[in-house]
Amino acid sequence: MAPNSKPGELKSIKDDHKYSDTYLKLPSEIGTDYTFKRKVVWFNAIGFLFLHLAAVYGYYLCAFRRPHPLTILWMSVLTFGSGIGVTMGAHRLYSHKSFKAKWPLKVALILLQTVAGQNCMYIWVRDHRQHHKYSDTDADPHNANRGFFFSHIGWLMSKKHPAVISKGKTIDMSDLEADPLVMFQQTFYNPLYIIFALALPIAIPVYFWGETYWNSLFISYFGRYMLLLNITWLVNSAAHLYGTRPFDKNLKPVESSLVAFLSIGEGWHNYHHAFPWDYRAAELGSKYSVTTFLINCLAAVGLAYDLKTTPYNMxxxxxxxxxxxxxHIFGKIKRKNDVPTKESSEDNAKDDESNKNQSQRLVEANKG
Incomplete structure (x- = not known):
């Protein structure tokens, strides 16, 4: 037994040692240990219960207590804007460096990501890079192999797996550490959060159109905050479990139209994990990708540039x-190639030519 250890601590010490060399292992070697027992962090669990109940009360106020219509509009604007701070800023710009941004756009995105309240940019990016590098293994903070609830919210209500801690120390964050805007936000995140995510969202409806503090608190803060959080969590949970895998069937992430619609373009997850550097996070931008559309608009006025894409032949x-x-195009070709028949060879040639022409039109449309 280790020096000064108490009875019952030896197993914990051995378990920690079991994962101490995780940084030497490949993702396929880490896998998912289904026998691992997680410890609930009750402070977090009770906190999330309270936040959800407060949000439900906020939606009740919207539906039955007739707050000022501008308050509901304000909640929607805040949800959308802070969502852009996550999808465009934390995800596509900082996590994957799929495009570059001029400093005014960086400031705006960091501010909007602060309003989202999903931790500072530095921690958000570190966790997301780790998620991609060790996706759906014990080193993934929200390993989807542990089920919908865990990958949705359970990972925030329990202690981190030792492999997450071990591998988290190996994530390269030097680019963010060299970014003064990101480090400023990290240093002063708590006061910035109080001002931009809590105080201003509540005060503006009260000051400008006479909303009550009570309504503004539960609608503009709790209702908006939990709505965006659950939409973001769906990318970790539903978009890893329910859908198709047209680009790589060996990856757990899927294509989910519903999640893409709710998250303004982040639900085409099989594509994104197959080609994470692509600023569109979807094939040719795909429908429901409001984030991609806005990046294109910002690129047109020079605020975004060096947009990275995936060659269509790849x-x-x-x-x-x-x-x-x-x-929708290559799946038909793949199925026919998997089961070739002499009778269908002529039809296959016609379909191949049609698919080729369609692919070319898509490429030209994308260039346009």
Whole structure:
């Protein structure tokens, strides 16, 4: 037994040692240990219960107590704006560096991400980079192999797996550490959060159109905050469990139209994990990708630049080689190639030519 250890502590010490060399392992070697027992952090669990109950009360006020219509509009604007701070700022700009931004856009995105209240940019990016590098293993903070509840919110209500702690120390964050805006936000995150995520969202409806503090608190803060959090969490949970895998069937993330709609473009997750550097986070931008549309608009006025995309022949090759056959163009080709018949060879040639022409039109449309 270790020096000064108490009875019952030896197993914990051995378990910690079991994961102490995780940084030497490949993701496939880490896997998911289903026998690992997580410890609930009751402070977090009770806190999230309270936040959800407060949000439900806020929605009750919206539905039955007739707050000022501008308050509901304000909640919607805040949800959308802070969501952009997450999808465009924390995710596509800082986590994946899929495009570059001029400093006014960086300031705006960091401010909006602060309003979202999903921790500071530095921690958000570190966790997301780790999620991609060790996706759906014990080193993934929200490992979807542990089920919907865990990957949605349970990971925030329990102590981190030792592999998450071990691998988290290996994530390269030097680019963010060299960014003064990101480090300023990290240093002063708590006062910035109080001002921009709590005080101003509540005060503006009260000051400008006479809303009550009570209504503004539960609608502009609790209702808005929990709505955005749950939409964000759906990308970790539903978009890893329910959908198709047209680009890589070996990846757990899926294509989810519902999540893409709710998260303004972040639900095309099989594509995103297959090609994480693509600023569109979806094939040719795909429908429901408001974030991609806004990046294109910002690029047109010079605030965003160096937008990274995936060559279409690479997408085609990936979908044909390891896709699950559900791709809207290449899935048909893949299925026919998997079961070739002499009678269908002429039809296949016609379909291939049609698909080729359609692919070319999509590429031209994307260039336009």
């Amino acid at each position: 997408i085609q090759y990936k979908a044909l080689r390891v896709g699950d056959g559900t791709h």
